[in-house]
Amino acid sequence: MLATLRLAYFGLLIYCLVFFVAWTAALLSNRRKDHSVPKGSGLLGMLSAFTRGMLPWRKESARLHPLSYVAGILYHMATFTSLAILGFPRFLYAGSGLISVLLLAGLASGFYLLFKRVFDRRYRLMSQFDDYFSNLLVDAMQLSVVLSVLGAVPVLVPYGVAYLVLLYLPFGKLKHCYFFFASRLLLGRSYGRRGVYI
Amino acid sequence: MSLDIGTFRRMLRERLDEELSAYLNACVRCGLCASSCHYYLTDGETASIPGYKLNRLGQVYRRSTGFPRLLPRREHEEALTEEMLESMVDVAYGRCTMCGRCGFHCSIGLDVSRVIHRLRGILTELDRVPKGLGSAVLAAVETGNSMRITREEWVDTVKWLEEDLRLEVSDEKASMPLDRQGSRVLYAVNPREPKFFPLSLSAAAKVFYAAGEDWTLSSRFFDITNYSYFAGDDAQAARFAGNLVSEAERLGVQALGLSECGHGYYAARWHVPSYVRQKSRIDVLSILELIWEYIREGRIRVDPSRNSRRVTLHDPCHLARKGGIIREQRDILRSVVSEFVEMTPSGEKNFCCSGGGGSLSMTVFAERRRGSGRVKAEQIKRTGAEVVASPCHNCIDQLEELDRHYELGVKVVTVTELVADALALPERR
Numbered sequence: 141m142l143a144t145l146r147l148a149y150f151g152l153l154i155y156c157l158v159f160f161v162a163w164t165a166a167l168l169s170n171r172r173k174d175h176s177v178p179k180g181s182g183l184l185g186m187l188s189a190f191t192r193g194m195l196p197w198r199k200e201s202a203r204l205h206p207l208s209y210v211a212g213i214l215y216h217m218a219t220f221t222s223l224a225i226l227g228f229p230r231f232l233y234a235g236s237g238l239i240s241v242l243l244l245a246g247l248a249s250g251f252y253l254l255f256k257r258v259f260d261r262r263y264r265l266m267s268q269f270d271d272y273f274s275n276l277l278v279d280a281m282q283l284s285v286v287l288s289v290l291g292a293v294p295v296l297v298p299y300g301v302a303y304l305v306l307l308y309l310p311f312g313k314l315k316h317c318y319f320f321f322a323s324r325l326l327l328g329r330s331y332g333r334r335g336v337y338i
Numbered sequence: 339m340s341l342d343i344g345t346f347r348r349m350l351r352e353r354l355d356e357e358l359s360a361y362l363n364a365c366v367r368c369g370l371c372a373s374s375c376h377y378y379l380t381d382g383e384t385a386s387i388p389g390y391k392l393n394r395l396g397q398v399y400r401r402s403t404g405f406p407r408l409l410p411r412r413e414h415e416e417a418l419t420e421e422m423l424e425s426m427v428d429v430a431y432g433r434c435t436m437c438g439r440c441g442f443h444c445s446i447g448l449d450v451s452r453v454i455h456r457l458r459g460i461l462t463e464l465d466r467v468p469k470g471l472g473s474a475v476l477a478a479v480e481t482g483n484s485m486r487i488t489r490e491e492w493v494d495t496v497k498w499l500e501e502d503l504r505l506e507v508s509d510e511k512a513s514m515p516l517d518r519q520g521s522r523v524l525y526a527v528n529p530r531e532p533k534f535f536p537l538s539l540s541a542a543a544k545v546f547y548a549a550g551e552d553w554t555l556s557s558r559f560f561d562i563t564n565y566s567y568f569a570g571d572d573a574q575a576a577r578f579a580g581n582l583v584s585e586a587e588r589l590g591v592q593a594l595g596l597s598e599c600g601h602g603y604y605a606a607r608w609h610v611p612s613y614v615r616q617k618s619r620i621d622v623l624s625i626l627e628l629i630w631e632y633i634r635e636g637r638i639r640v641d642p643s644r645n646s647r648r649v650t651l652h653d654p655c656h657l658a659r660k661g662g663i664i665r666e667q668r669d670i671l672r673s674v675v676s677e678f679v680e681m682t683p684s685g686e687k688n689f690c691c692s693g694g695g696g697s698l699s700m701t702v703f704a705e706r707r708r709g710s711g712r713v714k715a716e717q718i719k720r721t722g723a724e725v726v727a728s729p730c731h732n733c734i735d736q737l738e739e740l741d742r743h744y745e746l747g748v749k750v751v752t753v754t755e756l757v758a759d760a761l762a763l764p765e766r767r
Contacts (some may be wrong), residue, residue, distance in 0.1 A: 172355045
């Protein structure tokens with residue numbers, strides 16, 4: 141049964157990959173030739189955007205919001221760990237204690253970010269259904285993986301929730317898992333050409 | 339009154355390049371960009387959060403993507419209501435100067451200023467551009483410059499300033515040439531200079547004289563401002579920038595030298611060639627690049643003791659962060675003033691003074707402009723400087739207003755004026 145669940149899971153990962161390829165093609169087809177004479181390097185700009193520009197003390201979004209930043213990091217680590225576990229479930233049983241702690245920390249972070257959105261009026265006003273739904277979907281995946289690790293629910297449950305996450309991914313904010321890289325590359329390139337490194 | 343959403347979507351599709359697509363899809367509405375925006379820092383309103391502003395366009399974009407509809411669209415999803423359009427005008431023109439600061443600090447890396455520029459373009463096409471900004475564009479279309487200065491007035495001003503220059507440098511041969519063929523540099527100015535700040539133009543002329551520069555002004559096209567860029571009207575922006583380039587070609591000069599104007603430099607140097615698919619036909623240089631070249635090569639001698647007061651620098655967003663001119667003004671100021679002190683933060687991370695994005699021309703948002711300028715006023719106060727140098731005439735207007743409004747007690751000048759004051763003039767040629 142696990143083999144079948146995994147097969148379907150990888151099938152859905154390929155389904156996401158198809159979207160990634162389609163999005164890449166769409167971005168490339170909309171590519172705008174930049175005729176300005178560069179002052180710096182677009183390549184270095186892209187490199188800088190993913191290295192120096194990611195350092196928490198260089199970004200106010202991290203420096204001025206340490207709690208949200210740490211919560212965001214933990215949340216993403218837990219999400220990718222969940223996805224990795226479902227792809228390669230042997231990991232699940234190899235280090236279940238550590239993994240459970242990470243997943244629980246990620247889950248707590250996810251709820252913190254959700255509560256912030258719900259209870260802080262400023263963020264609530266700028267939020268949409270997708271923001272709540274995506275958060276809850278990912279929370280549910282992390283929770284079901286933790287419960288599965290602890291043997292509290294059958295393995296079918298985390299796979300079922302993960303299928304929903306992957307199915308929804310191309311249509312909501314979860315697609316930032318692809319567009320994050322595209323945006324940062326483009327921002328870095330654009331500024332790098334002007335000799336400004338993020 | 340509402341607008342068919344299909345019309346809006348068509349306009350959006352026409353502007354949808356790779357960057358806009360990526361940014362509109364990537365925002366997670368985390369709101370952490372709020373603390374990087376001078377509007378939000380001073381009013382604390384959700385509408386001032388950059389992510390919120392981006393999503394005014396994002397909400398329309400997403401309506402044309404996403405899940406296939408299982409249910410028929412509701413009425414409000416088929417049309418943009420007047421309220422929605424007004425909200426777009428409010429955020430695009432009244433709560434964003436397109437300074438680009440939030441993009442630097444965004445956890446994802448979204449250039450919100452690029453999105454707002456595109457939104458402004460759509461609103462302009464819908465005839466929703468605020469009156470003052472529209473008037474500045476119209477003036478440039480009708481007269482070739484945004485302040486409706488006639489050719490006669492311009493030429494008279496140059497002649498008058500030329501006489502002053504001769505007296506000041508005690509040299510009858512000193513000149514401010516007009517339409518001289520084959521010079522190295524065609525110098526273009528912000529029309530505020532001939533109109534309100536002739537000393538800025540005099541200062542540039544004095545520096546060119548001291549450096550022995552082979553330069554000229556044009557009697558036809560002299561305006562580097564580009565309010566069409568602010569209005570998001572790329573085609574018109576290209577025409578304005580193209581006027582200067584064509585004039586440079588007509589006069590057979592090697593480079594177009596631009597006076598201290600943030601957006602004018604950005605539009606001519608980066609925006610028009612990048613976003614209007616128009617190749618640069620001529621070198622475009624800021625006067626700061628020219629002056630630093632003169633100092634570095636020993637073509638002018640300067641005495642910093644002539645500027646003995648403490649000087650700080652305000653970096654215009656479109657010149658520094660978005661334009662890549664960051665070191666030059668610092669190297670120049672360190673050479674020409676006795677005490678130079680940086681603001682915190684500065685350079686590419688500097689805060690906007692809130693006079694950018696065409697906000698000075700939009701009187702409807704004047705109160706908000708002054709209010710959001712508090713961030714800059716506090717920055718200036720903390721430096722303890724007596725003089726604020728800023729290489730942008732729009733910024734200077736705003737900084738002077740902030741000086742009065744927040745009682746800062748500072749003098750606001752261009753960098754070139756400080757250089758001219760520090761000049762050790764050569765012996766008469």
